[in-house]
Amino acid sequence: MSTPAADAQALPKPRLSHLLDVTAALAAHAETHDRTAELPVDGLAVVHEAGLLTLTVGTGYGGPGGTLADTVRTLTALGQGDPSVALISAMTLFAHAAQARTHGWPAELYAEVLAESAQRPTLINALRVEPDLGTPARGGLPATTARRTAQGWELTGHKIFSTGAAGLRWMQVWARTDEDPVRTGAFLVRTDTPGIEIERTWDHLGLRASRSDDVTFDRVPVAAGAVLGLGGQGGAFSPFAGGGEVVGRGDLRAWNALGIAAIYLGVAYAARDWLAGYLQERVPTNLGRPLASLPRFQSEVGAIQASLVSAGTLLTATAESEDPTHANLAKTVVTNAAIDAVQRAVALIGNAGLTRRNPLERHLRDVLCGRIHTPQDDVVLGAAGRDLLEGTAR
Structure with missing residues (x-):
């Protein structure tokens, strides 16, 4: 049973219209966090103050009741700024989403979670x-x-x-x-x-x-x-939680698959944007004009953009439908598109892409982590292949 809505009235209101500002705030410290490998306390505070850490608290608990599509949009923005902050935040968002649908936590414990969440970042993970x-x-x-x-x-x-x-x-x-x-x-x-x-x-x-x-x-x-x-x-x-809950229109595992994909798509967006700026600013003396003016660079950046637009469209559409049928496939497609985009960016500019003073090498290291998260590619593709060959695919 849900707690009274009044228990969560003090939760910070989510400001989805300010996601660009949140991305910029996280990006300002992402390099430092990467080098020190310390918990990004300041970044998590930014997410909390923007009302995003409690975005998925259910309306029955006085929360905003953020949808899967809202969550994917948010995690893409956080991943673009600092994917470590995004991953930590995602775990808490998933926990609140599950509670909104299963009401599994004892009422008094969840009321305690909400009371603390109104005051400070209150993190949950499985x-x-x-x-x-x-x-x-x-x-x-x-x-x-x-x-x-x-x-x-x-x-x-x-x-x-x-x-x-x-x-x-x-x-x-x-x-x-x-x-x-x-x-x-x-x-x-x-x-x-x-x-x-x-x-x-x-x-x-x-x-x-x-x-x-x-x-x-x-x-x-x-x-x-x-x-x-x-x-x-x-x-x-x-x-x-401890088992495989299926609630309403969708299996909660779709939140994990699509939320994780969103983080790494955000990383690829950050890499793409840095690449575009680098190519516009880099003027070799023997060329006398920016690398961005050369057809070879334009074509490769266009290919990166085409791949990311397609991946983003698939991710958004799958999240908006809240149909879990293709969520795992979307995770595989989107994550691999993100990895490929960053690798192509590195290959395009050579040594500059692997130099630590440039963020592209950090984006490459971060985006490669996308392959590790459950569900992994071999499981997803094996299941999709079996379903199609056995005539059960939708």
Whole structure:
């Protein structure tokens, strides 16, 4: 059951009309965040103050009820400014979107989340990946275990690639119970609970400021009802909770696929814009005019633009339909178009594209991370091929 709308009246109002300003504010510090690999606290504050971190809080909770299309538009803008900020923000946006549709959080806990969100960035993420299991999207049970206690549960385990770990307020920790038969679910843990340790392990090629570090849980207490999707073994993968929820017109997994794609499309937009400026400003002495005036450069930039316009159109249309049927395919197509665009930009200008004083090499490192996110290309394309060959594709 949703909380009274009045509980969230103080949430900052989303200013979607100011997305260009937010992009510029994030871009101003993205290089520093990349070099220091520190959590981008200032960038997250910008997103919060623009009302974007709570964009997807449901109207039943007094929030704006941002749609999937709104979220894709927002994450594209954030990704264009600083994709590390965008990825951390995306996890919180997905959690609020899931709550608006499933009402899985206990009312009193979610009311607490909203009260804090009105005052400061309040970050949520689902922690699922483990050292031995890898990505749960490919099957298997977590080693992280929830043991029954008189007060509820006691959580012990180890999660890796926990985006924004040091800045999170709430973790949705995928774990198995010690029961027979085993059940799995996402246990809701506030990060000031005793027994949680964050180990700074993230040292990555791209999205360096996303601080996707390791988190260990040593007999962490969890209230009896603070569990999402507690059910039978495994279940369909969901980045939002413990199982595979299907709500209304769309599977919530479409939010993950399209939201992630939006971030990397934003990175490609940033690379394209920098490339255009560089070509307009670069005047070799032997040429006496900007590189932008040469047909070869015009043609290649045109090809990049054609690819990105097509990818953006596909992403927007899929998000607006809220039909999950083609969401995974759209993620694959859009992400690969973004990667190809940045690689072509680097190839076009040579050494300048890989020089650290220019942002293009950072955009290249960041955009390559798009291939890593679930759902990965081999899974998506394999499923699409099987559906078509078996006559079940739509």
